[in-house]
Amino acid sequence: MKSTLLKVAAFSALSLSACIGSSQAGKENTIATDVSASASTNVVKDSLSSKAATAAEVIAKKEVPVLCYHQIRDWKASDSKRAHDDIIPPANFSQHIKMLADSGYHTILPDELYDYLNYGKKLPEKPIMITFDDTDLDQYTVGAKELKKHGFKGVFFIMTVSIGRPRYMNKAQIKELSDEGHVIASHTWNHKNFAQFTDEDWEIQIDKPTKTLETITGKKVEYFAYPYGVSKAENLHKLKEHGFKAAFILSTKRDPNYPLFTIRRIIDPGTYTARNLYNSINKSFK
Numbered sequence: 001m002k003s004t005l006l007k008v009a010a011f012s013a014l015s016l017s018a019c020i021g022s023s024q025a026g027k028e029n030t031i032a033t034d035v036s037a038s039a040s041t042n043v044v045k046d047s048l049s050s051k052a053a054t055a056a057e058v059i060a061k062k063e064v065p066v067l068c069y070h071q072i073r074d075w076k077a078s079d080s081k082r083a084h085d086d087i088i089p090p091a092n093f094s095q096h097i098k099m100l101a102d103s104g105y106h107t108i109l110p111d112e113l114y115d116y117l118n119y120g121k122k123l124p125e126k127p128i129m130i131t132f133d134d135t136d137l138d139q140y141t142v143g144a145k146e147l148k149k150h151g152f153k154g155v156f157f158i159m160t161v162s163i164g165r166p167r168y169m170n171k172a173q174i175k176e177l178s179d180e181g182h183v184i185a186s187h188t189w190n191h192k193n194f195a196q197f198t199d200e201d202w203e204i205q206i207d208k209p210t211k212t213l214e215t216i217t218g219k220k221v222e223y224f225a226y227p228y229g230v231s232k233a234e235n236l237h238k239l240k241e242h243g244f245k246a247a248f249i250l251s252t253k254r255d256p257n258y259p260l261f262t263i264r265r266i267i268d269p270g271t272y273t274a275r276n277l278y279n280s281i282n283k284s285f286k
């Protein structure tokens, strides 16, 4: 798709869930020694809210920064200036990811974000999610490699029509990312604008791509990123009905009734310095 440029992707990455694990372990240690293991598990469970948060409660929580990347390659003379927002040179990408690691950020994945927003589950310190949209091959060759240097994990929003085409990832590469602990998520079949979906698009753009990705990864696909970042309030409930737990927009406003289906992300433009990115993260996510 030529205009992957505008696409949005949501993504997120997770890492160090060790922080969560250790805090739970700490709680278990406070339980009297004559309490059975299963009882201690229950105590830990009870410390989290078992009731899903209301929309207002989700919106009131501190937002977790979510970054969105598209192409990771050097600029060409033929690229427009506008395209430089969505094309980040590998050297810049490497510096930006290193800055996140040096600044103490820990990548999280969508399930962790969902459990935090919905059930109050604890996140590691300085959580951030790193997402990639549109299936570009350089996300596999450059993106995942840079994340690995820092123990980071990411989220890859795949538009299934492009799988196996030149300059895009193939099935084996997508499977490998999934096996390594990254999350594979949906970005429609051919990048059709969600606001323009017809009835039949729920099969073409949603259900079939989900099945394709689940067949490739052997895992459930439960997260979605809107092409171009464009959602449509009237249809958000349908994503839930079609099996999604959450969906990602870009830096526009969240829907007051469906905040889990309008989770915000910012693009890290190729023109940014690492300092620009750091400032943008702190300004955009309150």
Ligand SMILES: [Zn+2]
Pocket: 004, 006, 007, 008, 009, 133, 134, 187, 191, 226, 227, 228
């Ligand atoms: Zn896209």
